[in-house]
Amino acid sequence: MVACTYPWENISDPVMAETRACLQAIIMAKDIGFQDICIEGDALTIIRKLNSADEDRSCISNLIKEIKGRGYNFRSLSFKHVPKEANKVAHAMAKE
Incomplete structure (x- = not known):
């Protein structure tokens, strides 16, 4: 398992921030060489x-497409919703 933080500027929308964090997790998992990954997030x-x-048609559709498109890099890729209360460490890192 891996955890990290990435500084971003000028992202005022929490949905955009969560989606970008998911994309960054996918990129990091590929760079490390993981083949079977499960991305957990509290943004249902x-x-x-x-x-x-x-097909997503929202304001984050390009990021959703990019994340899905990177799935070919992995043997298995899944996305799971977890309540914020279930991962206080991740929430603390996000606030940082």
Whole structure:
């Protein structure tokens, strides 16, 4: 398992921030060489979009497409919703 933080500027929308964090997790997992990954997040809307076969048409659609498109890099890739309370360490890192 891996955890990290990445500084971003000028992201005022929490949905965009969560989606970019998911993309960064995918990139990091590939760089490390992981083959079977499960990305966990507390943003249910994003997790639903990533697990949906439907084409996303929201303001984060480009990021959703990019994340899904990077799935070919892995033997298995899944997205799971977890409540914020279930991972206080991740929430603390995000606030940082």
